[in-house]
Amino acid sequence: MSEADYKKALKILFKAGGFQFPFSETIHEILKITIKDENLDFIMAFENQTSQTMEQLKESSGLSEEEILEKADALAKTGVLINQPNRRGVMVYQIFPLHRQFEYIFMQKLEKTEENYKIARLFQKLNQEQSELVQSQYDGMSAALKRMPPIDRTVPILENLETGEETNIIVNKELEVPTEKILPTQRIRELIEKYDDIGVGYCYCRQHQELLGNPCKQIELTPTCMTLGKSARHTSNHGFSKLVSKEEALEILKKCEDAGLVHKAYHKYGDSSSEEVAICNCCSCCCMTARNCLIFPVVNETNYLASINPDLCIGCGTCVENCYNHAIELNDDNKAERIEEYCVGCGICAYHCPENAISLIEGPRMVRMLPPRKN
Numbered sequence: 001m002s003e004a005d006y007k008k009a010l011k012i013l014f015k016a017g018g019f020q021f022p023f024s025e026t027i028h029e030i031l032k033i034t035i036k037d038e039n040l041d042f043i044m045a046f047e048n049q050t051s052q053t054m055e056q057l058k059e060s061s062g063l064s065e066e067e068i069l070e071k072a073d074a075l076a077k078t079g080v081l082i083n084q085p086n087r088r089g090v091m092v093y094q095i096f097p098l099h100r101q102f103e104y105i106f107m108q109k110l111e112k113t114e115e116n117y118k119i120a121r122l123f124q125k126l127n128q129e130q131s132e133l134v135q136s137q138y139d140g141m142s143a144a145l146k147r148m149p150p151i152d153r154t155v156p157i158l159e160n161l162e163t164g165e166e167t168n169i170i171v172n173k174e175l176e177v178p179t180e181k182i183l184p185t186q187r188i189r190e191l192i193e194k195y196d197d198i199g200v201g202y203c204y205c206r207q208h209q210e211l212l213g214n215p216c217k218q219i220e221l222t223p224t225c226m227t228l229g230k231s232a233r234h235t236s237n238h239g240f241s242k243l244v245s246k247e248e249a250l251e252i253l254k255k256c257e258d259a260g261l262v263h264k265a266y267h268k269y270g271d272s273s274s275e276e277v278a279i280c281n282c283c284s285c286c287c288m289t290a291r292n293c294l295i296f297p298v299v300n301e302t303n304y305l306a307s308i309n310p311d312l313c314i315g316c317g318t319c320v321e322n323c324y325n326h327a328i329e330l331n332d333d334n335k336a337e338r339i340e341e342y343c344v345g346c347g348i349c350a351y352h353c354p355e356n357a358i359s360l361i362e363g364p365r366m367v368r369m370l371p372p373r374k375n
Contacts, residue, residue, distance in 0.1 A: 079104025
């Protein structure tokens with residue numbers, strides 16, 4: 001197939017959402033691996049409608065049901081589309097945004113083969129190209145950041161590791177919260193209890209960096225990130241994750257908390273009033289929503305802000321070491337200070353503080369961050 005065919009395929013993937021960027025040789029190489037020449041005709045069937053039933057696909061693609069099932073299964077296994085029944089039980093085939101290919105490929109356990117090293121290098125090169133694009137449009141990105149919706153929501157840890165006591169919560173009485181706003185679940189254990197189907201796979205950010213020779217500094221590469229409900233059924237059906245019990249999921253989450261990872265919930269359509277579809281457990285050295293790893297502008301929704309009591313702080317630096325966004329530093333008096341604009345209210349600092357010197361101020365916030373300017 002020609003380069004023009006793959007350019008057209010990319011435009012179709014962009015219709016499903018996600019950040020749009022120019023076609024490049026890097027993208028061409030990735031799509032030749034994830035879509036393959038033999039499935040391009042099937043992708044073209046989604047040009048006018050990114051979500052279709054079997055009967056619609058028969059008409060739009062001109063393929064038989066057997067051919068559609070074969071191609072849909074192959075593309076689902078590389079994160080190009082999702083095939084799931086809707087509420088009426090009708091199977092629906094929906095194209096995913098391009099970034100889902102990265103997430104799903106690196107969510108499954110990958111052997112250290114030359115083929116997998118190659119695709120890791122290709123996605124690294126794509127990240128570099130996208131970073132250069134963001135830098136070239138930095139002023140526009142800065143303006144757009146104010147209007148961007150959140151990509152994820154922080155679910156805080158609300159206890160102390162050493163004592164097991166509940167983290168002190170300070171209610172921001174000056175903040176007016178709209179009465180019609182339904183606050184999503186703030187406790188990770190309550191979130192897990194909501195779902196009967198929980199799939200656990202590898203963190204795609206950490207596994208990608210592992211293949212590039214940059215293993216995570218906080219936790220060994222094990223399955224830590226979760227899909228929920230319908231997403232869990234999809235990822236487990238195609239080998240991206242393994243279904244686990246609620247008890248097993250909670251054990252994994254505790255291990256992540258002890259390692260200083262941050263719970264991030266992802267919602268359907270990016271709307272926190274909708275159901276959760278995934279939980280990522282993010283580190284500060286690999287995960288691309290962390291301040292030191294940013295490529296794109298990122299907006300995080302949270303309901304908390306760390307508050308440090310200088311009278312209790314002994315300047316041990318534990319919170320500085322564990323802070324996900326490097327939003328805490330020691331001042332001239334050897335006391336910890338929090339930088340509000342970077343704090344996502346994850347509670348990691350309060351969880352690990354040996355002196356119980358950190359509380360959380362309650363109140364909805366948006367944390368908006370740009371990657372550092374390079375020129």
